[in-house]
């Protein structure tokens with residue numbers, strides 16, 4: 001059993017989408033529980049990607065390729081996970097703030113979060129405060145992620161947090177922010193719960209904020 005899971009983790013790290021999909025199917029055929037395939041294979045491989053990315057041993061293209069392999073595996077596994085009632089670690093709503101069209105970094109964060117076992121509801125780019133608020137009300141996530149890549153749009157994070165307060169939903173969620181111009185100092189100033197400088201750190205920060213470690 002451990003062997004096929006180890007192979008899944010290795011092929012995911014290598015970004016081999018076809019092999020990951022085939023191995024996930026093989027593991028299912030062998031009768032391994034979908035939850036074990038997720039944690040012992042896919043998430044294990046993605047964790048390794050996160051560690052190497054954080055240490056600058058691999059870069060954005062490798063992470064994107066690994067994430068594609070993760071997706072291929074998840075496509076096979078997802079229906080089985082819902083059948084067996086395996087619950088995600090936590091739910092997150094994420095988006096790039098209003099006026100901002102950059103989504104490469106935000107997508108990386110989404111992928112790493114999914115890779116770590118979170119359910120991610122991705123609202124896309126140019127997301128106004130009302131859309132974040134509506135998504136919180138509809139999906140009841142534990143975490144909201146806001147990404148901003150421009151100095152002109154990072155101020156929107158402050159507006160969003162104000163709007164969350166006014167809508168009476170601020171206490172319902174933890175808010176994590178990130179993006180090239182964003183800093184811990186800015187996060188403290190605007191009242192965000194957490195800041196992460198990169199996608200792998202975002203997973204660690206999310207787990208810390210939600211006490212999932």
Ligand code: B1M
Pocket residue numbers: 060094099100101102103104105106108109144145146147148149150151152176177178179180181195196197198199200202
């Ligand atoms: Co734009 N752009 N861009 N751009 N662009 C930058 C950001 C810029 C720094 C380039 C420059 O001038 N040197 C500059 C911003 C300057 C500033 O504000 N200080 C800039 C500008 C000015 C603009 C336009 C205004 C240009 C124009 O039209 N005159 C325009 C704005 C459009 C708009 O948004 N309204 C614009 C447009 C574009 C494109 C559409 C062409 C394209 C975006 C395509 C896309 O995203 N689909 C683009 C790109 C690609 C860039 C650069 C080159 C690369 C950004 C990127 O994807 N980086 C960028 C210059 C640069 O960074 N070298 C630039 C890779 C990505 C993995 O990193 O997004 O930082 P990053 O994400 C990291 C972390 O920040 C963190 O984790 C990620 C992964 O490790 N992170 C989070 C991100 N979100 C997080 C959320 C979290 C936690 C961590 O929690 C929720």
